[in-house]
Amino acid sequence: MQSMAEAYDFRSVERKWQERWERDGIYRAARDDARPKYYVCEMLPYPSGDLHVGHAKNYTLGDAVARTMRMLGYNVLHPMGWDAFGLPAENAAIARGVDPATWTAENIANMERQVRRMGTSYDWTREIATCLPEYYRWNQWIFLRLYEAGLAYKREAPVNWCPHDKTVLANEQVVDGRCWRCEHLVERRSLSQWFLKITDYADRLLNDLEKLDGWPERTRTMQRNWIGRSEGVRFAFDIDGLDATLEVFTTRIDTAYGATFVAIAAEHPIVERLKGIVSKEHAAAVGAFAESLQSKSELERTSLMEKQGLFTGAYAINPLSHERVPIWVTNYVLAEYGTGAVMGVPAHDQRDFDFAKKHGLPIAEVVLASATPPNGALEAAYVDDGRLIASGDFTGMSSARARAAIAERLTLLGAGERTVNTRLRDWLVSRQRYWGTPIPIVYCAACGEIPVPDDQLPVVLPPGVEFAGEGSPLAQIPSFVDTTCPACGGPARRESDTMDTFFESSWYYLRYLNPHDDRAPWEPGDAAHWMNVDQYVGGAEHTVLHLLYARFFYKFFHDRGWVSGPDEPFQRLFHQGMVLYGGEKMSKSHGNVIGIDETAETSGVDAMRLFLLYVTPPEDTAEWTDEGINGRVRFVNRVWRACEPFFATGGGTRIRDLPAAETSEEKALLRAVHVAAKSAVDETTSRRFHYNATIAKFDELVNAMTSAIQTMPASAVTRYAAHALPVLIAPFAPHLAEELWEHFGHATSVHLERYLEPDERALAVDRVTLVVQVNGKIRARLAVAPGIAEEDAFALAMAEGNVRAQIDGKHVRKRVFVPDKLLNLVAT
Numbered sequence: 001m002q003s004m005a006e007a008y009d010f011r012s013v014e015r016k017w018q019e020r021w022e023r024d025g026i027y028r029a030a031r032d033d034a035r036p037k038y039y040v041c042e043m044l045p046y047p048s049g050d051l052h053v054g055h056a057k058n059y060t061l062g063d064a065v066a067r068t069m070r071m072l073g074y075n076v077l078h079p080m081g082w083d084a085f086g087l088p089a090e091n092a093a094i095a096r097g098v099d100p101a102t103w104t105a106e107n108i109a110n111m112e113r114q115v116r117r118m119g120t121s122y123d124w125t126r127e128i129a130t131c132l133p134e135y136y137r138w139n140q141w142i143f144l145r146l147y148e149a150g151l152a153y154k155r156e157a158p159v160n161w162c163p164h165d166k167t168v169l170a171n172e173q174v175v176d177g178r179c180w181r182c183e184h185l186v187e188r189r190s191l192s193q194w195f196l197k198i199t200d201y202a203d204r205l206l207n208d209l210e211k212l213d214g215w216p217e218r219t220r221t222m223q224r225n226w227i228g229r230s231e232g233v234r235f236a237f238d239i240d241g242l243d244a245t246l247e248v249f250t251t252r253i254d255t256a257y258g259a260t261f262v263a264i265a266a267e268h269p270i271v272e273r274l275k276g277i278v279s280k281e282h283a284a285a286v287g288a289f290a291e292s293l294q295s296k297s298e299l300e301r302t303s304l305m306e307k308q309g310l311f312t313g314a315y316a317i318n319p320l321s322h323e324r325v326p327i328w329v330t331n332y333v334l335a336e337y338g339t340g341a342v343m344g345v346p347a348h349d350q351r352d353f354d355f356a357k358k359h360g361l362p363i364a365e366v367v368l369a370s371a372t373p374p375n376g377a378l379e380a381a382y383v384d385d386g387r388l389i390a391s392g393d394f395t396g397m398s399s400a401r402a403r404a405a406i407a408e409r410l411t412l413l414g415a416g417e418r419t420v421n422t423r424l425r426d427w428l429v430s431r432q433r434y435w436g437t438p439i440p441i442v443y444c445a446a447c448g449e450i451p452v453p454d455d456q457l458p459v460v461l462p463p464g465v466e467f468a469g470e471g472s473p474l475a476q477i478p479s480f481v482d483t484t485c486p487a488c489g490g491p492a493r494r495e496s497d498t499m500d501t502f503f504e505s506s507w508y509y510l511r512y513l514n515p516h517d518d519r520a521p522w523e524p525g526d527a528a529h530w531m532n533v534d535q536y537v538g539g540a541e542h543t544v545l546h547l548l549y550a551r552f553f554y555k556f557f558h559d560r561g562w563v564s565g566p567d568e569p570f571q572r573l574f575h576q577g578m579v580l581y582g583g584e585k586m587s588k589s590h591g592n593v594i595g596i597d598e599t600a601e602t603s604g605v606d607a608m609r610l611f612l613l614y615v616t617p618p619e620d621t622a623e624w625t626d627e628g629i630n631g632r633v634r635f636v637n638r639v640w641r642a643c644e645p646f647f648a649t650g651g652g653t654r655i656r657d658l659p660a661a662e663t664s665e666e667k668a669l670l671r672a673v674h675v676a677a678k679s680a681v682d683e684t685t686s687r688r689f690h691y692n693a694t695i696a697k698f699d700e701l702v703n704a705m706t707s708a709i710q711t712m713p714a715s716a717v718t719r720y721a722a723h724a725l726p727v728l729i730a731p732f733a734p735h736l737a738e739e740l741w742e743h744f745g746h747a748t749s750v751h752l753e754r755y756l757e758p759d760e761r762a763l764a765v766d767r768v769t770l771v772v773q774v775n776g777k778i779r780a781r782l783a784v785a786p787g788i789a790e791e792d793a794f795a796l797a798m799a800e801g802n803v804r805a806q807i808d809g810k811h812v813r814k815r816v817f818v819p820d821k822l823l824n825l826v827a828t
């Protein structure tokens with residue numbers, strides 16, 4: 001007797017299983033486990049308040065990976081937390097008077113509820129929030145270790161200042177001259193700031209990219225470009241009439257004899273001294289020029305503004321040619337980069353060429369492409385290598401040879417040396433904001449700069465702060481700022497800057513290992529077991545710096561012996577694509593946001609998960625469509641109906657025992673089961689994660705099942721396929737899988753089962769003979785898999801010499817394809 005069709009009620013089923021999984025703690029990871037470890041981590045989110053299906057794509061992918069690996073026999077660590085410091089909380093405080101801690105806690109509560117509602121398999125006992133003292137005390141602890149190692153230091157520096165957010169921005173947070181967050185034009189100011197000496201690690205950060213073959217190539221290239229290493233020569237020009245030198249860096253020392261001027265930054269320290277040796281008019285003009293640039297951001301100077309310059313009235317002497325060349329101040333050479341001075345070689349550098357043309361400076365060719373002598377009428381700089389002319393002893397050499405020889409000469413003269421320049425700057429971590437980790441330093445009139453002792457950590461953020469929206473809030477709270485010196489006990493002042501929030505996110509993946517430990521940020525033994533992260537998942541946007549900073553921290557920890565194994569935190573990295581709706585990125589201002597809660601109510605979380613994984617390969621941009629989500633809702637119901645006839649027969653079917661398949665329909669169904677299993681396993685172990693292909697196989701399997709319950713309901717293979725389905729779909733539609741599994745009479749979770757191992761016997765296919773004709777004559781017989789597609793058959797046919805010979809020089813005008821039997825090609 002056929003049972004009454006029981007409707008699948010996704011709302012109550014999904015809620016029920018989420019509660020039960022949490023109650024039973026089936027996703028908790030423990031270190032003492034014989035299975036191999038697998039650490040999968042999604043970039044921790046900022047608690048902005050509400051999640052939409054665009055966010056869900058990231059967590060769904062990470063979750064599918066975690067669940068599949070768990071079922072493949074790994075001890076999976078899959079944690080979640082909140083990157084909870086940052087500007088939006090403080091801006092909400094300024095705009096609406098809400099306490100940043102309350103605002104953040106409410107957002108976390110709501111987002112956590114939503115993340116749980118997605119049916120994710122996180123170990124919630126490891127949850128962290130970076131704004132809690134139990135977390136940020138370890139920021140302070142790490143800062144102090146960096147300080148002791150000489151890797152944290154304070155200095156006066158021109159900084160990027162956002163006039164809207166009233167804070168300093170790291171260079172990385174300035175995008176096209178604008179604040180990365182509010183998009184206001186950034187200004188330059190000079191302030192005393194804390195820096196981290198990431199430049200000490202530049203070579204390792206660059207070279208070790210080679211090891212990261214599990215990272216997208218594009219991301220590695222971005223890291224390389226960011227570090228911007230170039231090899232060259234640093235050498236000094238003497239200054240005529242002044243006991244001082246001017247250092248320049250060049251990657252093209254072979255063009256040094258063509259230098260016709262030296263360009264320096266307006267803030268270069270030598271400027272003041274030059275004023276003393278030149279005429280009053282020159283000194284006044286240089287002063288005015290420097291002043292006009294003071295408030296201009298880096299971008300305005302280097303890209304937006306016309307290249308401007310002014311002759312200082314002073315001259316430098318080329319140590320090679322001994323020629324006297326004019327020193328110019330310019331807007332395009334920046335004090336913060338390199339030495340703040342460059343040699344101007346108009347004949348061989350396009351920027352110098354343009355500058356020389358504009359200001360009537362001489363252009364001296366010293367490198368030629370061929371033996372043809374220069375005609376004195378260059379129309380653009382010749383920037384390639386060539387052969388040297390007019391270059392003293394080096395005339396006639398190739399550029400490459402000259403670079404080596406000139407570097408050697410400068411070294412002998414004591415006037416220069418080979419060196420490496422990097423674009424990477426030290427990391428500016430000071431922020432004049434409230435909602436961040438206080439920097440644990442005190443200033444004492446007697447003792448100077450004193451680190452807060454470890455046993456006085458954490459330096460806690462004071463509650464109940466009033467936000468005026470101007471300046472540093474902490475600096476305006478006497479009860480916070482006024483303190484006693486840890487060294488002498490006298491009165492002292494606390495540092496009021498807080499840390500860049502990138503600090504917290506540079507090491508959080510280690511805190512997940514021991515989130516509640518109050519003696520250490522993590523246990524080295526746990527780190528030795530779990531690290532490094534096997535699979536890191538997160539968007540490609542805004543991650544260059546996060547990845548660079550995290551790698552820097554991890555190398556520092558490695559050097560201290562606090563972590564062992566590889567000195568890279570993330571073994572593999574995957575960037576998921578975005579989800580668009582109506583062709584646009586989802587945003588409240590566009591009114592095109594598809595929320596998690598509404599989707600869970602209308603379509604169910606399993607359908608949402610399946611859709612996000614199915615719509616495109618995960619790295620691609622996906623478009624959310626009603627049609628698409630409805631298709632997955634139908635899929636969920638079809639799976640339910642395909643399994644339902646077998647609920648009554650209980651859990652006696654063991655999917656590890658392959659049933660005997662006799663008929664071709666049975667063979668095809670059994671094969672569909674194992675093709676789907678193979679796809680899930682392959683996509684996971686290859687780290688390709690193209691579960692869209694896997695879910696397409698599920699579609700085929702469910703089609704075959706739907707017909708099998710009509711045509712061969714009593715077949716052992718049909719029954720086997722039904723029992724295999726929940727195991728197969730468990731990583732992707734975890735609630736549906738669990739509910740089916742329970743209906744099949746199992747008392748334990750399907751998520752603790754082993755995944756179905758693809759069986760070669762089930763995957764084997766009978767071959768059919770496909771006859772290939774060219775213009776009606778048989779030219780080949782091919783043994784092919786049944787159901788081969790026309791395009792595949794055509795490709796196979798064209799690979800046959802006999803067929804190709806008949807087609808040679810002709811066009812295939814027509815193809816006739818009879819599936820599994822015949823391919824006839826008409827060629828003329």
Ligand SMILES: [Zn+2]
Binds near residue numbers: 184
């Ligand atoms: Zn801003």
Ligand SMILES: [Zn+2]
Binds near residue numbers: 444489
């Ligand atoms: Zn003191």
